[in-house]
Amino acid sequence: MAAVDPKICIDAPDLLTAKERARDTLMTAGMWGAYLYLWVPLISLAAWLLGFQFAYDVMVRTGGARDLVHVLKMFGVSIALIFLVVTVWSYSNRARYRGNNRRHAGPAVPDESLAEYFGVEGCVLAALRTMRRVEIDFALDGRPQFFALGARPERAIAREERCADADEQQAV
């Protein structure tokens, strides 16, 4: 069963013109052709096996076969080394760090630290946590200035009012 719901993906060929679709398909076919060009030495090898003169020139006279052996040796060794290094590194990482938690779960960030870090008053932070619609602008120094609003702008509660209420409650 598909993990991805196909309806989520947008594959709408009808949004493209027939010309655009043909262009994309042909260009990609051309790219595959270019790829085959990369494989000319391999095709030459196959042709050599079939006895063609051109292939003989490429593989024998100009040293193509010698180059192939050299490249295969070099790549073989390199790929084996990469495999070895990545695998050993992965195993050692796993052995070293798996289940080794030196860090303990810390407490959540205290509101005081958060308010201090962002340069806001505690009452504003409390308002931010409760109000469902908030407008925030920023002073020239980048400090946020909050304008707490209600669910609708006409029910706006000014920041000063919110903090004054909090100050009053604190005083009581």
Place this chain on the structure above:
Amino acid sequence: MTLDRIVNALFDFTFYYPLMMSYVWVTGAVYYFFYREHADHRRPDEPLPLASEPPVSFLVPCHNEGANVGETIRSLLDQDYPSFEVIAINDASTDDTGSRLDALLEREPRLRVIHFPRNQGKAMGLRMGAVAARNEILICLDGDALLDKYATRWLVRHFVDGARVGAVTGNPRVRNRTTLLGKIQVGEFSSIIGLIKRAQRIYGRIFTVSGVVAAFRKSALHDVGYWNTDMVTEDIDVSWRLQLKHWDIRYEPNALCFILMPETFKGLWRQRLRWAQGGVEVFRRYWRQLLQWRSRRMWVVGLELIVSTFWAYTIGAVFVLWALGLVMPMPAPFVVPTILPGWTGVILGGTCLIQFAISLAIDSRYEPALGRYYYWMIWYPMIYWMIHSAATIVSVPRALAKKRGQRAVWVSPDRGVRPGVGA
């Protein structure tokens, strides 16, 4: 002659580096697949029950997402998770994003909305979202992405299991596949991004979380100072700072997220330029910390960035020398007779095809019909290596010339070809 040897070594490096990296990624990804994915037969829609289900806050920064944000919010409200809130941050959108979000507020009690009257950038949106969030776990999602119904469980699992986990990145899947560029990127996200994330996870540190879908522990973010507002890629920046402070970042391939990618060359180029510049910016800012012995687990990631940046310049130089050689005689050490390197070309072509096949085989666990994109993936070397190297060449001077503190603000990206979508 010494010059000859240096030039030859550079030519060899130009051709062998992408090949070697392919095998590094393939080896790492195959190891990851057998170690973590193959043994676990659960599908993405079958997450294990969690030991605890801490409440989470979704942060959705949006800029001109009127056509998408309704769908995005609905995908979050539809999560198979007991306790969460959704905070949308409307960053001075000039379209109807703000009014759509306000309309959704009336209907959705778990939604809260923050409006910025002036464009502040994604990082500032996330910072203010973190201030407003009531919960310790923050899941950040772009305003045009759709989160799979079970993704939250897969992401949260890591925070419940590991105290040192500071962030978890999900598995972005490309939604728009109508055009050639869309189809190529479907393949690219499997053959490159998925493969690299798996390999990096195996060798210890990852280069970056995917900014489009990533979950964070708020105390870890507080520890490193949240998202920086002056980095062009806030996701790469925060990933490096978390890992330099020894917070672990995990990759969770089951946490699927469906994203819209550019479907024009201009859009793709702008995106890749931003990504390339972001990498150079973080290296420029943190290289001193990176060199410290206590940061040694990040060395592989840093080395990969430096070598790939160097490679971009060497491949650029090879093309320039080859082109010059077509129109004028070149000194012997600088002659590039052909850019198609004989047997190395055979191996290059073969390696790419093997890499495509392996990546599609691994990712077909999440998208069974993925094999049909094999035909289109033939463009991958062109798209990845060529555009990547061109973008790197352009972005390095830009990153080096950029002044610290210069705010990165939103630029509306290209969303690709799609039928109209309403909230």
